[in-house]
Amino acid sequence: MPLVLSVVKDEADFTNIAAMDYDGWQxxxxxxxxxxxxxxxxxADAIAWRAARSATAFQTHDPSKKWWLKVVDTDALDSPYGGVVGTAVWELNEMKQEEGEEGGEGAVKKTQAVWHLEGSVERAFAERFIDGLWGFLGSRVTRPHMDLLSIVVIQSHRNRGAGRQLVRWGIEKADELGLETVVSSLPSARGAYEKCGLGCIELIPPDVDVEDPSPRWKELQSEDLTGWLMWRPIGRDFVVGVDKAPWLE
Structure with missing residues (x-):
């Protein structure tokens, strides 16, 4: 079952991509x-929202600075996802102090988590968490770089190389553009990124401590929201014990 990676050219693809994305994150x-x-x-509502949001962003994106990717199993085109088994979004982050689709390093605007009910604990927590994450990354990653905004592979096709294809595409684009590569990784994905040539630089701690938190806040805070800041130099894979991220020099 050959896996074929391509850059998304048609916003109609987001229907299948959104469905795979939703199921993949379960x-x-x-x-x-x-x-x-x-x-x-x-x-259904979650998939429709994701597909519409992606399509809207796709309509106005700069194809020289942002890329939606998909990996298709050509022997499974009649699957519920039209053969899509993996997807990723890469962006050339020029550090112009602007927010991306779901935030971005160097962002100075405060997050407005309008997808949550105004005045809710969920909204306040999301804004605190996201601002803390972008603030942490922005204080360290201060040079233009390739930024992996999202990636997911459906469970049935993991360990077949789809994820590696999606990551290596961005790395090769970074080398082509003469840029470093930066990834904010979940703890569970650290090893996969290391195998693709990124180095694990630093733990990203969640900034969600507040005075007198409500029971709901404590519930949200109890989950493991840590991450790993991964980095790769220009033109070659990270070498443990040799390479050091520029903000540590």
Missing amino acids: TPYNPQLKHFRPDFPNR
């Missing part, structure tokens, strides 16, 4: 994801 559970997306009562 296993393993991603505790960070719900802070970036609405909490829908059913799968």
Whole structure:
């Protein structure tokens, strides 16, 4: 079953991509994801929101600075996802102090988590968490770089190379553009990124401590929201014990 990677050229693809994305994130559970997306009562609404959001961003994106990728199993085109088994979004982050689709390093605007109910604990928590994450990254990553905004592979096709294809595409684009590569990784994905040539630089701690937290805040805070800041130099893979990220020099 050959896996074929391509850059998304048609916004109609986001229907299949969104469905695969939703199902792919069910296993393993991603505790960070719900802070970036609405909490829908059913799968169909969640997929429709994701597809519409991606299509809207796609309509106005600069194809020389942002890329949606998909990996298709050509022997499974009649699957529920039209053969799509993996997807990723890469962006050339020029450090112009602007927010990306779901935030971005160097962002100075405060997050407005409008996907959560105004005045809710969920909204306040999401804004605190996201601002802390971008603030942490922005204080370290201060040079233009290739930024992996999202990546997911459906469970049935993991360990077949789809994820590696998606990551290596961005790395090769970074080398082509003469840029470093930066990834904010979930703890569970650290090893996969290291195998693709990125180095694990630093633990990203969640900044969600507040005075007198409510029971709901404590519930959200109890999940593991840590991450790893991964980095790769220009033109070659990271070498443990030799390479050091520029902000550490």
